[in-house]
Amino acid sequence: MLGATFVSIFAAIYLCAGHTQARSRTCTISPHGVGLDDTDQVLGAIAKCGHGGHTVLQDGVYNITRKMTWDLVDATVDLHGYLSFVPDIEYWLDSNHTYRVVFIQSQASWFVITGSDFLVDAHNTGGIQGNGQPWWDFYSQPNETRLDGDGRPISLTVYRAQRGTIRDFAIQAQPFWCNCVAESQSIVYDGMLCNASNSNPEFFGTNIVPNTDGIDTYRSDDISLLNWDITCGDDCLAIKGNSTNILARNVTCRGGNGIAFGSLGQYVNLTDIVENVFMEDLTMTRINATIQPNMNNGVYFKSWDGSVNGVPPTGGGGGGGFLKNVTTRNVVLNQVNRPTTVSQTNGAMAGDLPSTYKFEDLHFENWRGTALSNEVVALECSAVVNCTNISFSGLNVSVPAGETPEFVCQNAEGVTGLPGPCVA
Numbered sequence: 001m002l003g004a005t006f007v008s009i010f011a012a013i014y015l016c017a018g019h020t021q022a023r024s025r026t027c028t029i030s031p032h033g034v035g036l037d038d039t040d041q042v043l044g045a046i047a048k049c050g051h052g053g054h055t056v057l058q059d060g061v062y063n064i065t066r067k068m069t070w071d072l073v074d075a076t077v078d079l080h081g082y083l084s085f086v087p088d089i090e091y092w093l094d095s096n097h098t099y100r101v102v103f104i105q106s107q108a109s110w111f112v113i114t115g116s117d118f119l120v121d122a123h124n125t126g127g128i129q130g131n132g133q134p135w136w137d138f139y140s141q142p143n144e145t146r147l148d149g150d151g152r153p154i155s156l157t158v159y160r161a162q163r164g165t166i167r168d169f170a171i172q173a174q175p176f177w178c179n180c181v182a183e184s185q186s187i188v189y190d191g192m193l194c195n196a197s198n199s200n201p202e203f204f205g206t207n208i209v210p211n212t213d214g215i216d217t218y219r220s221d222d223i224s225l226l227n228w229d230i231t232c233g234d235d236c237l238a239i240k241g242n243s244t245n246i247l248a249r250n251v252t253c254r255g256g257n258g259i260a261f262g263s264l265g266q267y268v269n270l271t272d273i274v275e276n277v278f279m280e281d282l283t284m285t286r287i288n289a290t291i292q293p294n295m296n297n298g299v300y301f302k303s304w305d306g307s308v309n310g311v312p313p314t315g316g317g318g319g320g321g322f323l324k325n326v327t328t329r330n331v332v333l334n335q336v337n338r339p340t341t342v343s344q345t346n347g348a349m350a351g352d353l354p355s356t357y358k359f360e361d362l363h364f365e366n367w368r369g370t371a372l373s374n375e376v377v378a379l380e381c382s383a384v385v386n387c388t389n390i391s392f393s394g395l396n397v398s399v400p401a402g403e404t405p406e407f408v409c410q411n412a413e414g415v416t417g418l419p420g421p422c423v424a
């Protein structure tokens with residue numbers, strides 16, 4: 001009680017001092033109803049109350065039919081219902097109908113939040129309905145050959161934002177990446193559900209939800225990912241180039257590839273720096289194979305190799321840089337294929353140059369659970385740089401009955417704490 005009182009007194013002083021009238025402005029809307037378009041009224045409310053005000057989207061489903069940016073400054077948005085993005089695939093794939101603000105792999109966005117000092121609270125009752133099922137079905141057609149960067153939209157993009165919080169937010173059926181934070185500082189995501197679960201029996205037992213990453217971080221600093229629950233068919237978290245001071249705590253990954261660092265070094269002309277990452281209380285758990293057959297890794301690190309093979313979004317390589325000071329602590333694995341790997345051969349072809357990308361200061365503390373292979377640790381690092389300073393403590397992952405845990409250290413120096421010998 002005392003805490004709450006202090007908060008409200010503080011809020012009142014803050015409101016009076018800084019933003020006398022503007023901040024007291026409130027815009028409240030409700031969905032127009034089935035068959036009608038809510039995009040104009042949502043954008044209208046944000047235009048009116050998004051700077052120094054309070055916007056309330058009451059419970060229900062908001063029909064969103066075109067791309068949308070929320071520019072929020074000193075603002076609060078209470079999103080009690082769902083923003084439902086119409087599943088008109090051909091419409092969204094027209095490059096004029098999405099934003100291309102995420103530089104890496106030229107990814108497309110249908111909803112961008114930008115600005116500073118904002119809170120978007122979806123109260124565990126709202127967020128985004130991505131209507132992904134028709135998208136997943138579409139991309140599962142055998143004649144469908146479009147690849148990454150073809151314009152499939154990211155569900156929620158936070159771009160060029162500072163000091164923002166996204167709270168208790170659900171994203172159902174993301175067609176592609178669930179979240180991306182790019183070119184931003186000091187963003188807290190506290191409570192995030194992403195749920196790419198196929199329900200079309202035609203595709204039971206296959207992963208028809210590739211690229212449904214929980215979040216990709218890029219060119220961003222001071223990002224907190226707290227209390228996440230991700231069901232996907234790809235990277236649960238993907239920490240990409242120039243992500244620094246990243247905190248993840250209490251993250252559950254259901255199916256997919258696990259937590260990724262990378263792929264790094266895709267752009268030969270750009271240096272990728274990843275530094276000061278702390279993650280704890282992570283769970284990687286295999287789910288019903290009918291819905292999602294993959295649970296590939298615990299936490300894994302990957303770079304492209306040293307040669308350029310094609311151009312992004314789908315090709316690339318040859319980029320340098322370093323990843324330094326990454327700790328993962330209290331990790332529970334339930335039947336993952338491979339608990340942890342470093343690989344530096346993304347996009348590699350015979351005769352390619354080794355990667356110059358450097359992985360150093362990796363720390364693994366208190367990992368437990370089960371793996372479906374005996375390859376518990378596989379550090380397959382580049383010979384021209386080596387990985388260095390890699391410590392393990394409390395590594396207790398069991399392998400299938402009758403098998404012996406295996407630890408691989410190729411071009412890895414300063415590896416400590418493994419419970420058995422590490423072989424090249």
Ligand SMILES: *[C@@H]1O[C@H](CO)[C@@H](O)[C@H](O)[C@H]1NC(C)=O
Pocket residue numbers: 033034035036037038063064065086
């Ligand atoms: C969304 O709005 C469009 C009109 O822009 C309409 O054709 C469509 O039926 C609406 N969808 C829903 C689910 O209400």
Ligand SMILES: *[C@@H]1O[C@H](CO)[C@@H](O)[C@H](O)[C@H]1NC(C)=O
Pocket residue numbers: 094095096
């Ligand atoms: C996109 O918009 C530009 C400028 O308005 C136009 O020239 C181009 O033809 C449009 N592209 C498509 C695919 O509609």
Ligand SMILES: *[C@@H]1O[C@H](CO)[C@@H](O)[C@H](O)[C@H]1NC(C)=O
Pocket residue numbers: 141143144145
């Ligand atoms: C693939 O086949 C479906 C019909 O099965 C058709 O509707 C669709 O246009 C085709 N897509 C391409 C890219 O040819």
Ligand SMILES: *[C@@H]1O[C@H](CO)[C@@H](O)[C@H](O)[C@H]1NC(C)=O
Pocket residue numbers: 195196197198199
């Ligand atoms: C995830 O999506 C599936 C399929 O739509 C649904 O059955 C399930 O309830 C969802 N889970 C959560 C936690 O929302």
Ligand SMILES: *[C@@H]1O[C@H](CO)[C@@H](O)[C@H](O)[C@H]1NC(C)=O
Pocket residue numbers: 191192226227228229250252
């Ligand atoms: C962890 O996050 C989940 C939501 O993903 C939440 O329900 C749970 O209470 C959190 N656990 C702790 C200890 O905070």
Ligand SMILES: *[C@@H]1O[C@H](CO)[C@@H](O)[C@H](O)[C@H]1NC(C)=O
Pocket residue numbers: 267269270311312
């Ligand atoms: C790096 O190369 C990409 C193309 O692969 C290009 O779009 C980008 O502008 C280049 N960036 C710099 C800083 O040269």
Ligand SMILES: *[C@@H]1O[C@H](CO)[C@@H](O)[C@H](O)[C@H]1NC(C)=O
Pocket residue numbers: 219241242270271272273
């Ligand atoms: C990362 O930051 C460095 C400078 O600190 C810059 O040279 C490099 O181009 C950046 N890389 C990307 C992917 O933006």
Ligand SMILES: *[C@@H]1O[C@H](CO)[C@@H](O)[C@H](O)[C@H]1NC(C)=O
Pocket residue numbers: 245246275276277278325
């Ligand atoms: C490593 O990163 C953590 C944050 O994750 C930070 O607190 C610590 O100071 C960093 N260590 C070094 C040596 O920079």
Ligand SMILES: *[C@@H]1O[C@H](CO)[C@@H](O)[C@H](O)[C@H]1NC(C)=O
Pocket residue numbers: 288289290291
């Ligand atoms: C897995 O999901 C399928 C499809 O929803 C369902 O029929 C089956 O009972 C589930 N299996 C288990 C073990 O829950």
Ligand SMILES: *[C@@H]1O[C@H](CO)[C@@H](O)[C@H](O)[C@H]1NC(C)=O
Pocket residue numbers: 325326361362389
């Ligand atoms: C290894 O990493 C730790 C923590 O990041 C750091 O404090 C230590 O100095 C590093 N040791 C070496 C030999 O680089």
Ligand SMILES: *[C@@H]1O[C@H](CO)[C@@H](O)[C@H](O)[C@H]1NC(C)=O
Pocket residue numbers: 383384385386411412413
């Ligand atoms: C990599 O480590 C090996 C074994 O410790 C060492 O002989 C070699 O010189 C190192 N290479 C580089 C590039 O540091």
Ligand SMILES: *[C@@H]1O[C@H](CO)[C@@H](O)[C@H](O)[C@H]1NC(C)=O
Pocket residue numbers: 368369396398
């Ligand atoms: C490793 O975990 C198993 C259960 O999975 C447990 O029985 C065993 O005591 C643990 N060993 C250590 C050294 O913690």
